[in-house]
Amino acid sequence: MKKLIIIAGPSGVGKTTISRYLTQKYNIPRVITHTTRPLRSGEQDGVDYYFESADSFRQLHFFEHVKYGSYQYGSSRESLQKSFEKSDIVSLIVETAGVHTYLQELPAQAVFVYLTVSEPAELAQRLEERGDTKSQIEKRLHSPEFKRDLALDDDLLQRAHIIKNDSLDAAKAAIDQLIESLTNV
Structure with missing residues (x-):
């Protein structure tokens, strides 16, 4: 059976890093999502996201889409x-708001991984290290979407594989255990 590993968590927690690890170690492709935000330095269209205009975004068939700040993601x-x-196994990075849709529409295929950190203040430093400006970081840290992604509701808690990404090596080890359980079914 095909499996969809859904990766969610607050900005800066390491969602893209873990998704890249899945690709590098296990050859698990990432489902490329769509956004209306501009490319960041080093990003490529069709690799990191499909970068869309507002018009092209509206014409797609979405499982889910959300507005994060002033941009659309789906x-x-x-x-x-x-x-x-x-x-047969793929990964997908989504906002926590989108996880519900996948768990409802693909209940047998969806495997939800929630990444978190012990100290939320660490996330601001990570955002700075990836190249976000001070004003972008402040705006993101105070957004309702960021606050929503810091915690899970009861429904998501019941389905989540929670991984603390305080140490990348420890997070990778937890991912390794999860992949082993999926491939030994």
Whole structure:
């Protein structure tokens, strides 16, 4: 059976890093999501995201989409299908608000990984290290979306594999255990 590893957590927690680890170690492709935000330095269209105009974004068939700050983010059915053509296990980075949709629509396939840290103050430093400006960081840390992603509701808590990403090596070890459990079913 095909499996979709859904990765969620607050900004700066390491969602992209863990997704890249899954690709590098296990050849698990990431479902490329769509956004209307501009490219960051070093990002590539079709690799990091599909960077869309507001018009092209509206024409896609989404499982879920959210507004984060002033930009739209969403995961399309087309992109998930492309990824499943490459592998039986794929990963997807979404906001916690989008996790509910996948758990409802793909209950047997969805495996939810929630990344967190012991000290939320650590997230601001990580955002700075990835190149966000001070004003971008302040805006993000005070956004309702960021605050929402710092905690899970009861429904999500029941389905979540919670991984503390205080140490990348420890987080990778927890991911390794999860992948082993998925492939030994």
